[in-house]
Structure formats: C-alpha cells, structure tokens
Amino acid sequence: MAVKHIRLWTGFGTFLSVAAAGSATAATVFDDSHAPMMLAQGGEGSEEDRPSSYKLLSNDPQAYAFDVRPQVQAYAKLVQSSYAASANGADRMRTAIKAMLAKPSAETLAAARAAWVEARPAYIVTEAFRFYDGPIDVRPDGETGPEPHINAWPVNEAFIDYVKGQPRSGIIGDAKVALTRESILARDQVSDESDVTTGWHAIEFLLWGQDLDIKGPGNRPFTDYVAGKASNDRRRLYLSTITDMLVDDLRSLEVQWAPDADNYRRKFLALEPREALGRVINGMANLVGHELATERLSVALDSGDQEDEHSCFSDTTHQDHLYDLRGAYNVWLGGSAETMAPDSLRALTMSIDPALASRTDALFTQALAAVTLMDVPFDSILRAPNGSPPRQRAEAAVAAFQALGVQLAKVGKRLGVLVIVPGLETATG
Template sequence: MGRSLVYSVTATAMILSLPAQAVEPADVVSTYADIAEAMYADALASAEELQAAVSAFLAEPSAETQAAAKEAWVAARAPYQQTEGLRFGNPLVDEWEGKVNAWPLDEGLIDYVDPSYGESSDENPLYLLNVVASPALRVGREQVDAREITPALLADHLQEALDVEKNVATGYHAIEFLLWGQDLNGTGPGTGVRPWTDYSLTHCTGGNCDRRRAYLEAVTDLLVSDLQDMAASWRDGGAARADLISVGPEAGIGRILTGIGSLSYGELAGERMKLGLLLNDPEEEHDCFSDNTHNSHFYDQVGMVALWNGSYQRLDGSVVSGPSVNALAEEKAPEAARLVQDRMAETTAKLEVIRESAESGRMAYDQMLAAENAEGNAMLQEAIDALVAQTRAVEEVVAALGVSVTVEGSDSLDNPGAVAP
C-alpha cells in the first residue's frame, strides 16, 4: 500500500517535470470531430424526447399534454443550437441544415392563418397552399397527391418547393408553428396561442384536425430521422467525419475557424439579429412562434465556445474534451488566443442579459425589436457588437495560424442600406 502511494507520487512528479508537448493540428481536428459526434447525439436524444411528447399529446390531446410537447420542443432546441458552429466549415452539414432549421417560414404553406397574413405573395405562389386542408396540391406544374401526409411528402415535394426558401415544410420551426400557431402580438408580449383542440378528434377546432395530427406526427418523425442521419455521419466511418479528415489537419483547423467565424458574424450577428433590428420586425425573430429566440441565440454562443475550447458538456453531464484550437492558438499566438477568450466571455455575457430578460418575463426578444424600445434595441445592438468583435478576434488567430478561412458576410452588417431604408 505504502509503496504504491510513493510510486504514484513519484510518477506524478516525473510527469509534471516533463516539457509540455506541442499541440498537433490533427489532434485538434480529432477532438472537434468527437465533439460533433457528441453534440448531434444529444440533439438526437432530445428530439426523440420531443417525439415521445408529441405522441403523448396526439394520444390524449389536452392543454397539459400540449404544454408538455412545447416544453420538450424548447428543451430540444438547446442541444441542437450548439451544433450550429459546425455548419459553415463543413459542406455536408451546411447542405443538410436546411432540412431541420430553415427559417423564416410562410405559415400559410402548412395550415390556416389569420386574415392579417394576407391573400397572396409576389415571391411565393404557395403562400396559402395550406397542406393541412388540401388532400390534392398543385406545386408549380406538379399535381401532388397529399391524401396521406407523410415524411416523404413533406421532404420531397414541399420543403423549399419552387426554390422558395420560405416554403419551410420540415424541421424545428414547422413543428414550432404547429404547436404554438402564429404569434399575432407583433412587438407586444405573448407567444402564439394555438388551442389544443386543433388536435382533438372529438372537439376539433380549426378544421382538418385529423390531417393536422398527421402533419405534426410526420414532421416530428422526419426531424428525428434527419438527426439520426447526421449523428451517424460523425461517428467513426461516417461521411462527415471522413470528409473532415480527408482535407488534412491544416484545412481542418480552417474549417473549425470558418464555422465559428461565420456563425458569429454573418449568421447570428447579421441575419438573425441585425436584420430584425434594422427592420424592427418580429417576423425576423428566429423562434418567432414560441418566443424562444433568446435561448437559441445563447446556445449558438455556448456551442461556439465549446468548439473553440475543445470541451463540450453532454446532456448526461459527461464532458468530451481534448486538444483544442484555443490550445493551438495559445502556443502559436498567445495574445490573439487570449483576445478570443476575452471576446467570447463578453459576447456570452451580452447574450445572457438578453436571455435573462426574456426568461424572467420582463421583456421578450420580439419586444426588444420594437422601434420605440430604446432599452431593448440597445441590448440587441450590444450583443451584435460583441459578436462582431468576437469574429474579428478569431480572424486574428486565423492570420497567426496561416490557415485559409472565408467568413460568411451579411448585408445587414456590410451593406445595411440594401435591406432597410
């Protein structure tokens, strides 16, 4: 017993005296792939819990089972949003992402809408298609048999039909609309208020309750199936992992930084935040039916921090970690690495202010967008500025490491006059 203890202490001292080993880019890329695998496994697990909650709601529709399904949807968003830093650097992820997280959507494609929605759209011939009410659909020149609403119908015939991006028939936001309904409050308080009776076969409201039930079941099943595909793609031998490894360590580091920089700048700071602020338009809110946008933005940032630090905490509390791009940057350009850490901390704090305000009920995200809400506008602008500064810090690391990165832009940031008067 005593010898073992002395040996352990001595061995530890020897290890501590060894010089630190250089961070290998290949090991950083391997950690990143392991984290991607864990992130999508968690996103899948939470989507399966949502699927179970939706099944329970459809089995016994009530206000209580609808509320449980909504809670499961909100819970499922947190792990999925953390995966978004993987998007822009990995072509297979970016091509797939629209199946599960495309937005904004034209609600009239899916179901009934309020008269204030309008009767037509110059940009979308399917603006009022109403799949729920229509067993036969005309999609361009194609006559589509929609008597049975199936995952294949949604994915193959309706998702981004006619190449219109707002024809969103699948994914989290289609489910969100079906659970909450339209949010007709503008920049005032309140979410969508779809009644649970829209899914009741005995107390049906809204008409076509049997078909609405079929749509909700099909779109939820499809979400789970799509996440199963992506989770498998990051396992050993999977297509996404193999594609990442095939480009080599240096290009792999470039992919990591491309994903973080592009989500931070063009996507989150630009398309998801600055555009809505420029237009003062709650329709540009990411989770607009549920008023969950504050969480979605926050967990985007949590995911970027995890990918930078090479450390991800799973839903079960375990941690996947290893050599990180931060460690590599600290070795090659310590000042630039510290700047990223500082900027990430600042951004997380600014997004947490928005999140706390919304979670407390004091001010929801769509209320922050109101033209006359100086306080809310300032909260959003401060977070946008922090995200931009975070991206600039990442770009300093890119320059120091000498890797190739192209950060996605956004007219909202780069040419605001093109999107707002």
C-alpha cells in the same frame, strides 16, 4: 438563416499573382504576410464559393511548425457527440408529441411544447459545425444537405396551416394533398424560401400557432389535435410526420460523424490537418460573425418585423442566440463551455500566442455578457424605438459578435488557415 448563405468573397482574399504575363496559371505565393491561396469564384451556395485551400503558406519554414491533429480529432469527437445529443433531445420531443396526440389536453400540449424548448439548445450548439460544406450542408452525393429541412426560417405559416383570417389555408387545409414525407418535401421552399414545410420551426408553429400576443408566445388550443375532424386528423398526421423526419435527419448527421465508419468523419480526418482546421474555424467564425450577427440579429433589427425573429412562435429566440454562441465557445474550449480540454483550439492558441488566446477569451466573455443583457422576449426589442435601451443592448450584441468573428479570423491566421466571414474584412486578419 437557412438556405441563405451569402458569401461576399470579393475584396476579402489575396489572390495569387500570375506567374508571367499572359500565363493562365497562378503562381504559388510564399511571403511573410502568410498570403492565402486563391479563392474560386462561383454562384451563391456553390462548391466553387469555397477557397481552393484553407491553408496559408509562408516562406518561413517554422511559421506553422506545430501539430494540429489533436485539435482536429477532438473536434470530430465533439461533433459526433453533439449531434447524438441533438437527436436524443428531438427523440424525447417526439415522445412528448406522440403522448399529446394520443390524449390531447392542455397539459399534454404544454408538455410537448416544453419538450421542444428543452430539445432546442442541443441542436443550436451544432450550428457551429456548418458553413464549410460538412454533411449538414452538403450530402455525400453532392446534393444539398438536410439543414434546410431542419432549421429553415422564417416560416410562412399560411403555407402550412390556418392563420388569422384564413381558416382553411395551407397544406393541412388542402384535402387534395396527400400527407406523406414525399409530398411534404416536394413542397418545401419551392417557390419562396419562407414556404417552409419541415423542421424545428414548422413543428414550433404547429405546437404554438401564430404569435399574436405582444406579451407572450402563440396559444394554439389543444382542441386542434382532438381526433375526428378532417382538419384535425390531417394536422395530427402532419405534425407526427415532420417530427419523425426531423429525428431521422439528426440521426443521419450523427451517423456521418460516427467513429470507425466509411463516412464524412473518415474523410475529414484524412484531410491535411490544417485543411481540416480551416473548416473548424470557418464554421464557428461564420456562425458568430455573420449568421448570428447579421441574419439572426441585424436583419430583424433593421426590419422590425416579427417574421424575421428566429423562434417567433414560442418566443424563445433569446435561447437560440445564447446557444449559438455557446456552440462556438464549445469549439474554442474543445468540449462543453464549463471546461477546457488540453487538445482544444484554445489550448493550442495559448501555447503559440498567449496574448491572442487571452484576447479571444475576453471577446467570448464580452459576447456572452452582451447576449444575456438583451431584452426578452426578442420581439419586444423589435417594437422598441431606435435609440432606446433595448435597441442599444441588441446593437451592442451585434458589435460583440462581429468583433469576435474578426478575432477568430485572427486566430485562424496565426494557426495557418484562411478564415473569411461575409461582411467582415477578415481574410488578412
């Protein structure tokens, strides 16, 4: 869930011992347990929440005598190409939306919806590149990155447009609000994190409308986009504006990972290799073990509320779950989920600890099987009673994601990096 990165460090890390009684300086730890370095303590989402170092230390000089630079370089290439693919998909969606606005009809609206669905997987796989203060989470100037404006959810629909029983609600219904990028951003998630005004899910709502059908997605009429009515003209402008904003945000991430430029990629590749590797593994482990298992699944299962479903308007939450997992799998394999690159994280792990690599393979396979067995649409699971087969299949997926998160932390430890997944005791593997 965007803008809600709860990090429960307490009890997970092994803290450095004090050099001497009364000393304020922590002594460096070298021991056979490969103890992690000290974790800084700070507020939720702050830079101080991050470990002071992702490297693990050992008194054995051969403990980490392997080169991880090929994996780090391959990762940077994967990230750049993935953001480029995501931006390209969003651009194709923009073309379909512009065609719909030029000639609103049931057919052009259906084509715009199809373009949204087709563009989503290319973005979702990039979520494995979050959770370590990369450029999607933190801008180069230190301010919050674009992620909250790209994929924030759940969405308070009435904050944007009309909903059942409120025909003139939202920014679109308020003629006093000028519809510009600046005015839309100025209202984004200010009083409540569900007051989302931008990104994939705001566009989704504007294409489908509320999901009031227990058997299918929303069904907004194309007549909402026929020009000439005040609310329709504002809705047209709003949809066009935030679609442009999404494409621009995704292009900005592609630029930050472009080769041979003064950008985040250059800084990332200049890091000590195991510091960079720590970011790689923490991103994928946190996506699978916490964000996917907890925020995307457990929260919705506990509440039973459709509002906690990720892509609720289009009823495509199942593909979000699948491609989040595939995004982590891409990182493990060093590319697409159909091949394994020789400079992949898996290849490195296999060369050092074949049993660990094989166990990780098995848990990826188990998680992929679990997510494909979940019932579709996802909100049908939320309506199912506790203990029912749909609930049991979803709970099995949660368990599979958490097991994989723990396993990825073990991979990190074996490769000499600290991995911490909120809610899972993974720091010591």
